[in-house]
Amino acid sequence: MLKQTLLKATEAAAVVLKEYFDKPFVVTNKEGVNNLVTEVDHKSEQVIIDVIKQDFPSHYILSEEAGELAQDSTYKWIIDPIDGTVNYANNIPICAVSIGIEKDGEMILGAVYNPFINELFFAQKGFGASLNDRKINVSEQTDLDKACLVTGFPYTYLDAPNGPLQVFDKLIRKGIPVRRLGSAAIDLCWVAAGRFDGFYEHKLQAWDSAAGFLIVEEAGGTVTDFKGDYYSPYQPHICATNGKIHGALLDVVNGGTL
Numbered sequence: 705m706l707k708q709t710l711l712k713a714t715e716a717a718a719v720v721l722k723e724y725f726d727k728p729f730v731v732t733n734k735e736g737v738n739n740l741v742t743e744v745d746h747k748s749e750q751v752i753i754d755v756i757k758q759d760f761p762s763h764y765i766l767s768e769e770a771g772e773l774a775q776d777s778t779y780k781w782i783i784d785p786i787d788g789t790v791n792y793a794n795n796i797p798i799c800a801v802s803i804g805i806e807k808d809g810e811m812i813l814g815a816v817y818n819p820f821i822n823e824l825f826f827a828q829k830g831f832g833a834s835l836n837d838r839k840i841n842v843s844e845q846t847d848l849d850k851a852c853l854v855t856g857f858p859y860t861y862l863d864a865p866n867g868p869l870q871v872f873d874k875l876i877r878k879g880i881p882v883r884r885l886g887s888a889a890i891d892l893c894w895v896a897a898g899r900f901d902g903f904y905e906h907k908l909q910a911w912d913s914a915a916g917f918l919i920v921e922e923a924g925g926t927v928t929d930f931k932g933d934y935y936s937p938y939q940p941h942i943c944a945t946n947g948k949i950h951g952a953l954l955d956v957v958n959g960g961t962l
Contacts, residue, residue, distance in 0.1 A: 816919065854883045855884060
């Protein structure tokens with residue numbers, strides 16, 4: 705029933721996104737520059753929470769706008785009602801509903817749905833990953849120099865050594881294509897589907913990556929923090945690849961040269 709509720713909540717939120725897309729709605733700014741939140745974020749979040757509470761009223765919920773709806777439960781739903789809000793607010797259809805479910809601290813289910821191109825990514829721990837019910841796998845690229853990468857830049861960050869701009873600069877000066885789509889959830893899913901060979905980002909929140917990182921792992925990829933350790937969505941750094949270029953990309957992210 706968890707899977708059914710997850711998909712029901714994801715699809716209900718997608719209906720909200722489609723209803724308001726390319727129409728007037730209220731947009732406000734959170735802390736930082738262009739860190740937007742819209743009334744659609746709140747409406748999408750509410751329908752997700754309503755679906756969860758109807759089926760699992762005792763489950764813990766962590767959501768981007770509502771924060772923690774704490775319960776004494778072994779299950780936690782981690783929700784991004786619109787991943788890619790800036791895109792959505794500018795009528796750019798690269799955005800998605802993203803929901804992950806943890807049990808006893810382990811991610812067990814994840815769904816990411818972009819309704820504008822009708823792509824529903826799903827994964828269950830130990831059962832693989834799919835796109836619209838078709839099994840997906842990461843790419844076979846073994847050479848970082850020939851890889852196609854994707855990244856994102858945080859809204860606020862210190863200009864520290866090996867920061868987002870420095871790493872980006874090193875890669876593109878070597879002619880390595882690095883895209884920036886504006887949705888970490890989609891970035892991860894497109895690594896899982898083999899469209900990108902790797903993804904890295906310096907500053908994410910749990911709701912940005914909770915579903916996507918499981919989808920990458922279940923598609924055969926590797927996801928770690930910048931130290932190469934087991935990935936937790938509760939720390940900011942992520943490196944997600946097909947596994948074959950992982951060490952090389954981590955080396956660049958940590959100050960190495962190409």
